[in-house]
Amino acid sequence: MSAGVLIRRLGPFQVLKTGSPLSLRSGGKAEQLLSCLALHPHIGIHRETLVERIWPETSLGPAIQCLNTLTHSLKMQLADALGGQPPIVHSESHYALNLDGGVRVDVLEFESAIETGHRLHSEGSTGAAIKSYERAVDLYRGDLTPAPDISALLERERLRAACLTTLARLADTHFGVAAYDRALETALRLLAIDPCREDAHRMVMRSYVRLGARAQALRQYKLCRIILDGEFAVAPEPATERLFRLIRTDPGQV
Structure with a gap:
């Protein structure tokens, strides 16, 4: 069971308390407040900006009272998972998530996992880098x-671009250590998010060839052409065309 409180903003909004989903009204004030603060987890948000976003039709005094009531309510719900500390802290008129007290944000963990993967990869720790990249893409449950x-x-x-770039790098890393099935799986996952990524189509083609599925690699090229023509009315890049010709004429060199 995970300790503390995790706010998920990648994909459907969710708050996990010691690993279990907290029941919050979808689109309600508590969700709005935590969602706003999770967008600026390190610096927080000024009180007047918060009340303007969450209670736009309420005058300042009553809106501030509503904010104080809501932060107190969230403390009652979450403090026991944070060693008695509040999930939201404020200094004068500035409100922020209590990161030091155990509140976590999936966006921060996503970016940290990517940075760790880059560092490990540059150090030559390929296996550990793959695990870190995989953690990052697993955290990305959606936009x-x-x-x-x-x-x-x-x-x-x-963040979407960061996920796509990480998936591409993960696929390349798997391919580099001859884990062609994992490279294929990762590239297909990338295409499920952005079907127009030609680098991912090429990785799928190369992986199929290495797995002995040359015909499937050629079909992937045809699919790539159809998608690009339908979306942008353009032909594949020269690199994609060269790979297609190589698969057709000399797949052993792929």
Whole structure:
């Protein structure tokens, strides 16, 4: 059982208390508050910004009272999983998640796992790097839950790009250690998120060839052409065309 409190923003919003989902009303004020704070876990958010987002039609005084009531309610629900500490702390008029007290955010753990994977890979610890990359992509249960501001939209796209890049690197790493089935699985997972990624199509083609499934590799090329034509009305990149010709004429060199 996981200790502490984990706020999940990758995929459907969820709060886990010692590993078990906490019952919160979907789209309710508690979810809005924790979701907003989880977008800025290190720096927190000013009180007036919070109440404007969560209680936009309430005057400042009553809205602040609502905020104080809500933070107290969340303390009552979660403090026992945090050694008695509150999940939200505030200094003067600034509110933030109590990261030091045991509150965790999946976005932070996702990015930390990627950074650790990069470091381990650069040190030559390939097996440990693979485990760290796999932890990162497992944490990515879906795109960042929607929020009504541009900064959240930009963050959503940044994290999505980080996941896709990590999946591509993980597939390359698996291929480099001759784990062709894992490389194939990872590249297909990448394509399930972004079917237009030609590097992933090429990895699928190469993996199929190494697994002895040349015909499937050729079919993957055809699928790649269909997707790109339907989405953008463009042909595959020269690198994809070269790989296709090599698979057709000399698959032993793939």
